[in-house]
Amino acid sequence: MPKRVLVVxxxxxxxxxxxxxxxxxGDFEVVGEASHGLEAIEKYKELAPDLITMDIVMxxxxxxxxTREILRHDSRACIVICSALGQEQLVMxxxxxxxxxxxxxxxxxxxxxxxxxxxxxxx
Amino acid sequence: xxxxRYLDLFVHEATEHxxxxxxxxxxxxxxxxxxxxxxxFRHAHSIKGMAASMGFSPIADxxxxxxxxxxxxxxxxTTLGPDSMDVALRAADTVTRLVEDVAEKRPLDAxxxxxxxxxxxxxxxxxxxxxGMELPGELSRRSFGxxxxxxNVRTVRVRTDVVxxxxxxxxxxxxxxxxxxxxxxxxxxxxxxxxxxxDGINRIGKSLYQRxxxxxxxxxxxLTDRLPRALREASRSLGKEVVLETDGTDIELDxxxxxxxxxxxxxxxxxxxxxxxxxxxxxxxxxxxVTGKVKLSARRDRDRVIVxxxxxxxxxxASAIAASAVEKGVVDSFAVRRLxxxxxxxxxCEPGLSTTxxxxxxxxxxxxxxxxxxxxxxxxxxFEIESVKGEGSTFVLSLPLTVAIQRLLLxxxxxxxxxxxxxxxxxxxxxxxxxxxxxxxxRKVPLFDDWVDAYELSSVLRMAETRQGRHCGNTGGRGAGSxxxxxxxxxxxxxxxxxxxxxxxxxxxxxLQGMVRPLEWPVSMLGAFSxxxxxxxxxxxxxxxxxSILRTAETGA
Numbered sequence: 080m081p082k083r084v085l086v087v088x089x090x091x092x093x094x095x096x097x098x099x100x101x102x103x104x105g106d107f108e109v110v111g112e113a114s115h116g117l118e119a120i121e122k123y124k125e126l127a128p129d130l131i132t133m134d135i136v137m138x139x140x141x142x143x144x145x146t147r148e149i150l151r152h153d154s155r156a157c158i159v160i161c162s163a164l165g166q167e168q169l170v171m172x173x174x175x176x177x178x179x180x181x182x183x184x185x186x187x188x189x190x191x192x193x194x195x196x197x198x199x200x201x202x
Numbered sequence: 203x204x205x206x207r208y209l210d211l212f213v214h215e216a217t218e219h220x221x222x223x224x225x226x227x228x229x230x231x232x233x234x235x236x237x238x239x240x241x242x243f244r245h246a247h248s249i250k251g252m253a254a255s256m257g258f259s260p261i262a263d264x265x266x267x268x269x270x271x272x273x274x275x276x277x278x279x280t281t282l283g284p285d286s287m288d289v290a291l292r293a294a295d296t297v298t299r300l301v302e303d304v305a306e307k308r309p310l311d312a313x314x315x316x317x318x319x320x321x322x323x324x325x326x327x328x329x330x331x332x333x334g335m336e337l338p339g340e341l342s343r344r345s346f347g348x349x350x351x352x353x354n355v356r357t358v359r360v361r362t363d364v365v366x367x368x369x370x371x372x373x374x375x376x377x378x379x380x381x382x383x384x385x386x387x388x389x390x391x392x393x394x395x396x397x398x399x400x401d402g403i404n405r406i407g408k409s410l411y412q413r414x415x416x417x418x419x420x421x422x423x424x425l426t427d428r429l430p431r432a433l434r435e436a437s438r439s440l441g442k443e444v445v446l447e448t449d450g451t452d453i454e455l456d457x458x459x460x461x462x463x464x465x466x467x468x469x470x471x472x473x474x475x476x477x478x479x480x481x482x483x484x485x486x487x488x489x490x491x492v493t494g495k496v497k498l499s500a501r502r503d504r505d506r507v508i509v510x511x512x513x514x515x516x517x518x519x520a521s522a523i524a525a526s527a528v529e530k531g532v533v534d535s536f537a538v539r540r541l542x543x544x545x546x547x548x549x550x551c552e553p554g555l556s557t558t559x560x561x562x563x564x565x566x567x568x569x570x571x572x573x574x575x576x577x578x579x580x581x582x583x584x585f586e587i588e589s590v591k592g593e594g595s596t597f598v599l600s601l602p603l604t605v606a607i608q609r610l611l612l613x614x615x616x617x618x619x620x621x622x623x624x625x626x627x628x629x630x631x632x633x634x635x636x637x638x639x640x641x642x643x644x645r646k647v648p649l650f651d652d653w654v655d656a657y658e659l660s661s662v663l664r665m666a667e668t669r670q671g672r673h674c675g676n677t678g679g680r681g682a683g684s685x686x687x688x689x690x691x692x693x694x695x696x697x698x699x700x701x702x703x704x705x706x707x708x709x710x711x712x713x714l715q716g717m718v719r720p721l722e723w724p725v726s727m728l729g730a731f732s733x734x735x736x737x738x739x740x741x742x743x744x745x746x747x748x749x750s751i752l753r754t755a756e757t758g759a
Contacts (some may be wrong), residue, residue: 185255
């Protein structure tokens with residue numbers, strides 16, 4: 080069964096790009112999208128996905144806050160942070176909050192797939 | 203990874219972010235606000251991320267510089283003074299230009315000198331601690347509730363040509379249904395079940411039409427949100443202080459109407475700042491507040507939207523306009539004396555007057571008004587100027603909600619059928635011959651307690667070669683609307699806001715809900731017509747441009 084993914088990013092552009100990359104690999108199915116922090120929390124509770132790709136800079140709540148909140152709700156949640164170059168400090172913060180790994184924009188499909196396969200135990 | 207398939211999405215989304223960023227920056231310049239600053243930062247950040255993914259490095263670099271500057275300000279490490287704001291706005295403008303280049307498939311120049319210069323300035327400004335603006339240090343993180351609830355509305359992005367295609371299809375469907383309905387009513391053996399079925403299709407068609415129409419509607423604020431930028435540019439370059447107030451801009455209009463008025467509206471706002479609002483010292487001398495005010499308000503009136511754009515500046519100088527109109531031969535010195543001051547001010551929209559540089563200096567206002575006026579009229583709108591010298595002026599735009607499908611009153615003139623937009627029709631009157639006031643040059647008919655100027659449509663359209671004595675019974679072959687005593691119906695129309703006129707026609711033949719398409723050259727040059735529609739039997743009819751007909755009638759009178 081494919082791994083169920085929730086894609087969180089305020090830009091449709093980025094969400095589409097991640098969805099297309101994940102679609103290249105038959106082991107993933109994007110089951111939901113969220114365009115801001117609050118929607119991400121709601122969607123997580125509703126869908127209980129196997130993996131979340133999480134943007135950091137978003138309206139209403141940052142990806143770091145959302146990560147903390149989701150992990151408080153479900154400590155086994157698997158969250159991969161999507162960051163841009165120059166956000167090293169924020170990435171550290173997110174990892175401390177409990178995110179399992181991170182990918183860096185601009186995305187390269189091989190790298191994205193490598194990280195998400197690893198974090199979901201697909202190797 | 204092939205990113206070309208994301209190009210349209212990139213242009214679309216980046217443009218949205220840029221518009222929001224522009225709004226935020228202008229708001230920040232007015233008032234320091236941590237929430238707005240955070241929002242501006244996010245927009246710059248999103249643009250950077252998308253541009254980097256697309257490989258557009260000049261855009262990504264500039265957005266990155268902007269993001270950094272805003273981030274520093276957000277963290278309280280720097281303040282945004284007027285100079286920083288200027289650089290930030292310029293950077294946003296340059297990014298906008300570059301995104302347009304991308305949209306037009308023009309190559310991006312990696313060594314673009316603007317980009318390099320702005321980047322250097324942005325970096326320098328990060329360390330500028332001299333600016334004038336104090337920023338609240340701590341970001342408020344509690345303002346989620348209201349905006350978050352809007353996240354529940356699900357939306358889909360649809361290309362506009364898809365919606366246009368749907369609209370076309372429904373227009374054709376309504377026309378075909380009308381034809382079917384006529385056939386059902388006039389059938390030799392009328393069948394009630396057929397009529398009911400046709401009425402059913404008609405209802406469904408109309409409800410579909412309403413829904414698609416609603417999908418094409420966008421709030422006026424999508425345009426007016428960009429005006430603070432235009433206003434800011436104009437006022438800064440002229441050293442004037444101007445604030446913009448808006449009211450009622452959540453009103454929704456058809457996208458095609460908004461497309462048409464975008465550039466005229468920008469023109470008009472600049473006109474207010476350039477020529478209306480006085481320089482600070484002049485305002486002070488005249489006892490006015492130093493900061494000038496431009497106000498845009500919109501309200502719905504039946505199926506039209508009335509936009510008032512006013513300024514509290516110096517107003518139009520009617521005598522200067524009159525003098526130069528005579529000098530340029532737009533009107534003769536005798537005719538100009540017969541014009542009301544309002545009509546004189548409208549002369550500023552005459553092409554001969556408004557495009558010449560010298561007049562702009564004398565009357566101070568003309569340039570570009572003719573262009574604005576004709577674009578507004580081309581979509582069935584109207585444009586008026588109200589002005590009090592020394593106190594300010596107001597541009598009044600009356601706009602149709604939509605231009606695609608209109609309800610038309612069908613009138614007959616000299617055996618030809620024309621459409622009149624029902625939105626401009628107040629009522630239809632039958633006037634007894636003795637009830638009118640006539641003189642050699644004009645005719646008036648009574649309406650309520652007043653008199654309204656009346657014109658024969660056939661002579662305004664120059665269809666009547668010679669028609670002697672309209673009460674001599676020479677009505678052969680004319681419409682069914684004329685009554686037995688030989689009088690014709692008058693249609694009372696409102697071609698311009700507040701201006702009524704009575705148009706005499708030869709008959710009324712019905713009404714129609716029709717798709718009105720713009721005329722193509724050379725027919726579009728005729729002026730008296732705003733578009734063409736189809737009768738249920740497929741015959742084309744011309745739709746009258748009432749504003750231009752009234753103008754012809756007034757000048758010909």
